[in-house]
Amino acid sequence: MPETRHGGPLLQIYVIVLFLLTGASAEDEQQPIAQPDFAIYHTKEQILEEVDNIAKANPHIMKVENVEYGDESSDPPYRANMKVVTVEPGGHTRDHSRKIRLLLNYGEHGRELITVEVALRLLQTLADPSAELEMAERWREAGMPDLRATLHNTVFKIIPMENERGREIVEEGALCERKNGRGVDTNRNWEVHWGFKESDYDPSEEFPGEKPFSEPEAAALLALATQFKPHVWMNVHSGMEALFMPYDHLAAIPKGATAQATLEVLEKMNNISCGGRCATGSGGKSVGYLAHGTATDYMYDRLKVPLSLTWEIYGDNDAHFNDCFRMFNPTTREKFDEVVANWANAIFVLLELLPAHPAIPTARNLGRKVEAGGLLPRGALEAVKEAKVERRLGSAMHMSMHSNMTDSARLGEHLFGIPQARKGLIGGVCVVAILSLGLAVMLKGYVTKKRTRRRRLQSV
Secondary structure (H helix, E strand, O other): OOOOOOOOHHHHHHHHHHHHHHHHHHHHHHOOOOOOOOOOOOOHHHHHHHHHHHHHHOOOOEEEEEEEEEEOOOOOOEEEEEEEEEEOOOOOOOOOOOOEEEEEEOOOOOOOHHHHHHHHHHHHHHHOHHHHHHHHHHHHHOOOOOHHHHHOOEEEEEEOOOOHHHHHHHHOOOOOOOOOOOOOOHHHOOOOOOOOOOOOOOHHHHOOOOOOOOOHHHHHHHHHHHHHOOOEEEEEEOOEEEEEEOOOOOOOOOOOHHHHHHHHHHHHHHHHHOOOOOEEEEHHHHOOOOOOOOHHHHHHHOOOOOEEEEEEEEOOOOOOOOOHHHHHOOOOHHHHHHHHHHHHHHHHHHHHHHHHOOOOOOHHHOOOOOOOOOOOOOOHHHHHHOOOOOOOOOOHHHHHHOOOOOHHHHHHHHHHOOOHHHHHHHHHHHHHHHHHHHHHHHHHHHHHHHHHHHHHHHHO
């Protein structure tokens, strides 16, 4: 009997396609899921210890608050702790109303470890006068204003790790977890457009909670922002490269000159810090989906924070859907260092661009610029008195970055940019001169205050 042939060309094509798909599937399965390398990254406990060490070593410019909020009505009760680091490069002041105020939030989603590393690097940079001076000189060479003057008129509130409970879950092995310790996405728990669900809504990713501000993490941030009244709110995430402004729940940016100025700032930052790669504009238009109940939309709409921003600092578009660590975090030391350095430095780029924004207080409404022979801004006199306390990075593995300058020389370099060869003598003379000037200013202020009080009494 002649041989019977089944199928023909169509069957052959089907077999080939099936083979290719099977091969591709097998290749995906063979690709190992990336794991956090804690020789590169810090653990949660290491990060929090480093933050404490940096702040304790720099009490004249930094302080840490441990904010604890809880929901005792839940079963079991749920509590969350959040570190908030206040940084004033010009020295602590009681009144922040005359300073540029930035509220910077990192680590809102547990799986985004790289954002927390950027926060740590930023704190290390702010604690190191030589790094700050190098940054200032770099900008001066580029023809930009004096960065040190802006820094000394700025106060930061930095949350290095908002979602500590979620981070614990990730370190236990659930590398795709973004929600908090009881399964709520705190970036869907804010009141603006809360609870709206798109057709592709996935509760495993973005469950918004039972009601707005049900989560201690969101409630703590709300209380902090309400009290601090920042000019800039920045929520730092990973998953792509983007510089977003409101809105997240609409595919459009707000109208008006302030919003347009914010967009211009982001476009300049895209060229400087992102090589033109970053998406800019509305998150709702650029990210590919609408997000409801986000912190950034609330900060802008309800708290009227003029520059309400979301930064996305890294993403691996080729990572498998289940390979979450690779998707959201660099896996090599080289890429880790590049991302961390770039986005910590990007804060200083933002600072250079802020004074031109119409919503930022003008220079005459801030403290005086720090110049040789000029008056110090409010709080700098206290820094002079505490000159014996050097800025330190806090961790033994970073101590090699310190110089052996004397206290007076360190102060002279940081505030006045005095050349290295003259630090010892000129630094000491400057400290004495500044203290004398400060005493005279204090006495004059006391007399002026008495006169003003008397005049007010007479005019009543």
